[in-house]
Amino acid sequence: MREKSDMQTLAGRVAKLLSKAERVTFLTGAGVSKESGIPTFRDAQTGMWANYNPQELATPEGFLKDPKLVWQWYDYRRKLLGDAEPNPGHRAIVELESLVTKVTVVTQNIDGLHQKAGSSDVVELHGSIKKFYCFDGGHDAHDVPFDLEEPPLCKCGSMIRPGVVWFGEALPPHAMSRGLKECAESEVVFVAGTSALVQPAASLPYAAHRRGAKLIEVNPDETPITDIVDEFMQGPSGQVLPMVVAALKELKGV
Numbered sequence: 001m002r003e004k005s006d007m008q009t010l011a012g013r014v015a016k017l018l019s020k021a022e023r024v025t026f027l028t029g030a031g032v033s034k035e036s037g038i039p040t041f042r043d044a045q046t047g048m049w050a051n052y053n054p055q056e057l058a059t060p061e062g063f064l065k066d067p068k069l070v071w072q073w074y075d076y077r078r079k080l081l082g083d084a085e086p087n088p089g090h091r092a093i094v095e096l097e098s099l100v101t102k103v104t105v106v107t108q109n110i111d112g113l114h115q116k117a118g119s120s121d122v123v124e125l126h127g128s129i130k131k132f133y134c135f136d137g138g139h140d141a142h143d144v145p146f147d148l149e150e151p152p153l154c155k156c157g158s159m160i161r162p163g164v165v166w167f168g169e170a171l172p173p174h175a176m177s178r179g180l181k182e183c184a185e186s187e188v189v190f191v192a193g194t195s196a197l198v199q200p201a202a203s204l205p206y207a208a209h210r211r212g213a214k215l216i217e218v219n220p221d222e223t224p225i226t227d228i229v230d231e232f233m234q235g236p237s238g239q240v241l242p243m244v245v246a247a248l249k250e251l252k253g254v
């Protein structure tokens with residue numbers, strides 16, 4: 001168990017690291033969207049989806065087995081995510097852009113909330129629930145309506161699918177190389193709101209650590225990387241990140 005410092009003291013220490021940093025990368029997961037009302041990936045599914053296992057629905061074989069069910073699950077999630085607003089954690093990351101030279105967000109999230117908050121450089125490792133392409137040909141599909149019973153068809157005849165990475169699928173080309181490059185070139189890397197379980201995203205904090213970046217974890221719970229981080233800020237990102245930005249602004253006298 002790590003020694004407990006009060007959050008204000010921690011925020012001050014992290015702000016000192018940031019005051020000397022040019023490049024900062026945020027590796028984020030579902031936890032940073034929790035305070036926007038979006039359940040995390042490992043939160044229990046609710047309502048009619050409580051009886052379904054996301055690890056089965058979010059797979060190519062799950063889609064081929066029951067295209068209607070998987071399509072309706074994503075339609076439900078697209079609606080849920082569509083109404084969500086960025087929370088103070090997302091906004092703190094945006095505000096940091098005016099305090100350090102470069103801020104990059106490398107996210108596992110598919111909800112688009114970092115972009116909605118105004119983050120200028122976002123790498124979506126797992127794609128986006130707002131994007132679609134056809135299952136067999138990879139042809140992009142646009143303006144896909146809500147409330148369809150089943151997947152629409154592409155001009156090539158193949159079923160349209162959500163533009164998200166499913167279990168067992170490769171990440172979008174260049175996503176990991178971008179993530180590794182940003183982690184290698186950042187003096188400070190935050191790991192916020194992720195259980196750090198899903199590869200290859202979960203390898204990024206280790207890559208940052210190997211390259212000498214200062215690792216800051218923001219999570220109410222410990223994770224497999226808690227033991228290797230430089231600072232563990234145990235709390236919700238919507239409260240913790242604004243405290244870090246406030247401490248940095250005070251340090252800089254802005």
Ligand code: OAD
Pocket residue numbers: 028029030031032034035040041042043058108109126165166167192193194195196197198218219220221223235236237238
């Ligand atoms: P998880 O649901 O696995 O983990 C969410 C993490 O956020 C947990 O460690 C929580 O403790 C933490 N958390 C909860 N509330 C928080 C808050 N307010 N502030 C900060 N952290 C909070 O979600 P991910 O790690 O993102 O991949 O899951 C990774 C991937 O697993 C997802 O992208 C998805 C799934 O497989 C694909 O769909 C390909």
